[in-house]
Amino acid sequence: MPFPTYGAVRLDDQAQFDPLDVLRALAADFRGRGGTIAEGVRVTGVRAVARRPGQPSVVHTSAGDVLARRVVLATGIPILDRGLYFAKVSASRSYALSFRVPDGSVASDFGMFLSVDAPKRTLRTTPAIPADAAGEGDLLIVGGNGHRVGHHPHPHDLVEDLESWTQAYYPGAERTHVWSAQDYHSANTIPFVGWLPRSLGRVFLATGFDKWGMTNAVAAGLRLAGDLLGGNIPWATTLGTRITRPQSMAAGALVNAEVGADLVTGWAHGLTESGEGAPPPPEGQGEVRRIGGRPVAVCTVGGVTREVSAVCPHLRGIVRWNDQELSWDCPLHASRYQADGTRIEGPTTEDLAAL
Numbered sequence: 429m430p431f432p433t434y435g436a437v438r439l440d441d442q443a444q445f446d447p448l449d450v451l452r453a454l455a456a457d458f459r460g461r462g463g464t465i466a467e468g469v470r471v472t473g474v475r476a477v478a479r480r481p482g483q484p485s486v487v488h489t490s491a492g493d494v495l496a497r498r499v500v501l502a503t504g505i506p507i508l509d510r511g512l513y514f515a516k517v518s519a520s521r522s523y524a525l526s527f528r529v530p531d532g533s534v535a536s537d538f539g540m541f542l543s544v545d546a547p548k549r550t551l552r553t554t555p556a557i558p559a560d561a562a563g564e565g566d567l568l569i570v571g572g573n574g575h576r577v578g579h580h581p582h583p584h585d586l587v588e589d590l591e592s593w594t595q596a597y598y599p600g601a602e603r604t605h606v607w608s609a610q611d612y613h614s615a616n617t618i619p620f621v622g623w624l625p626r627s628l629g630r631v632f633l634a635t636g637f638d639k640w641g642m643t644n645a646v647a648a649g650l651r652l653a654g655d656l657l658g659g660n661i662p663w664a665t666t667l668g669t670r671i672t673r674p675q676s677m678a679a680g681a682l683v684n685a686e687v688g689a690d691l692v693t694g695w696a697h698g699l700t701e702s703g704e705g706a707p708p709p710p711e712g713q714g715e716v717r718r719i720g721g722r723p724v725a726v727c728t729v730g731g732v733t734r735e736v737s738a739v740c741p742h743l744r745g746i747v748r749w750n751d752q753e754l755s756w757d758c759p760l761h762a763s764r765y766q767a768d769g770t771r772i773e774g775p776t777t778e779d780l781a782a783l
Contacts, residue, residue, distance in 0.1 A: 505635050521574065521575060526567045619637055620636045687760050714767070739781070754766075769782060
């Protein structure tokens with residue numbers, strides 16, 4: 429490596445592949461078995477009725493109600509509040525950039541690397557896409573700088589820091605792409621997989637993969653398949669049997685104490701920073717102002733200034749501006765919204781209210 433290292437653990441036989449290839453194969457196999465995939469439809473709720481055994485659940489969607497004998501919530505974090513999983517996991521965002529580097533900077537057998545110190549850094553390569561790259565060869569991917577959702581004042585600075593770090597150790601590196609991810613982890617790092625409480629055994633969930641989705645998702649799928657279709661996978665019992673240790677309880681209590689503090693400080697700021705008659709924010713910026721006696725989220729993106737309610741419809745937290753994603757992020761439980769208030773992700777099922 430081009431920077432100092434003081435020790436490492438090597439894991440042999442690691443695999444690196446494009447997850448979209450896997451998704452395409454799964455979708456083709458599913459359709460080949462008679463399955464139907466509906467895209468662009470938002471699920472807003474699930475109602476399980478205990479009238480008689482075998483009674484289907486009613487899935488409420490933006491395209492109408494659907495009946496289902498079994499429902500699996502695989503939405504990053506459950507969109508149903510039953511079980512309070514939004515309070516049992518914490519959400520973080522991290523960033524990744526790809527670079528075209530000078531010849532010889534990255535060997536063909538470069539491998540994959542993950543640091544254990546802070547701030548985290550992860551390195552690997554990916555084949556260059558001919559339509560996007562001027563030359564042949566691999567692109568270097570650099571990731572890291574994770575933080576709790578809505579808890580960094582300027583996420584854009586974290587992306588710039590990753591680029592500066594890369595330029596320092598790989599002179600001449602040229603950035604080609606930048607993106608980010610949102611991940612959820614439990615206090616004891618074991619994912620939640622199994623049936624959802626108060627669902628009459630008809631609704632299942634999988635969450636808390638803690639950035640290891642390409643492996644934990646497969647493990648969760650095998651566990652859920654065993655629950656739904658019958659079968660015994662000895663190792664899968666770990667994903668369904670949870671022993672809450674004192675340190676896990678303490679970590680969870682700390683996170684939820686911070687959530688309470690964020691709720692109070694958010695409303696205090698939203699009701700004291702008057703925005704009556706104030707000029708619009710500069711391009712790419714947003715802020716919460718008190719307008720008409722209520723907190724309003726104001727931002728300017730693409731030359732258009734928009735005003736929407738700053739109150740997250742999930743649990744009434746006050747959103748904060750993300751200057752990297754140009755989005756409104758709720759610091760309570762990581763619901764995120766576009767500049768115009770349209771929901772992006774998180775436990776919420778609604779958009780920010782229009783004014």
